Amino acid sequence: MAQKADKVFDAVADTHRRRVLFALLETPIQTDSPMNLDSPPDGETADETNRIAYRHKHLPKLDEYGYINWLPSVNSIERGPCFDEIKPVLELLAAHQTKLAKIE
Numbered sequence: 561m562a563q564k565a566d567k568v569f570d571a572v573a574d575t576h577r578r579r580v581l582f583a584l585l586e587t588p589i590q591t592d593s594p595m596n597l598d599s600p601p602d603g604e605t606a607d608e609t610n611r612i613a614y615r616h617k618h619l620p621k622l623d624e625y626g627y628i629n630w631l632p633s634v635n636s637i638e639r640g641p642c643f644d645e646i647k648p649v650l651e652l653l654a655a656h657q658t659k660l661a662k663i664e
Contacts, residue, residue, distance in 0.1 A: 564645060567625045567645075568645065568646050568649050570621075570625075571621070571622060571625055571627055571646060572646070572649060572650070572653065574618065576610070576613060576614060576618045577618045577621065577622055578653070580614075580618065580619070580622060580628065580637065581622070581627060581628075581646065581650055582650060582653075582654065583595060584628065584637065584638070584639050584643065585647065585650045585651070585654065587639075589639075594629075594631055594634070594636035594637060594638040595636055595637050595638065596634075596635060596636050597614070597619075597635045597636055597637060598635060615632070619632075619637065622637075622640070623640065625640075625642060626640045626641050626642030626643075626645075627639075627640050627642055627643050627645070627646050628640045628643070629641075
């Protein structure tokens with residue numbers, strides 16, 4: 561149990577990973593097509609540094625945890641087999657987003 565919690569908190573600890581996960585959370589479940597990553601989630605600046613960080617750090621980590629299925633050959637992602645493990649935390653964070661924004 562502690563290992564699952566550690567993965568969840570590690571996944572949401574970074575802003576880039578949270579944006580990816582929130583984008584998937586907002587995507588209707590019945591959508592069968594993967595989400596294209598040609599433009600970063602949440603309108604983030606698509607500079608080279610961010611693209612490198614996503615490709616070499618954030619997406620591989622989320623894929624390893626099973627929260628996403630990353631399809632690098634077509635530059636897309638979809639919900640992974642373990643997405644339901646992190647979904648309640650994402651919903652809680654989304655519900656309290658305005659309160660959490662005051663903390664930063």
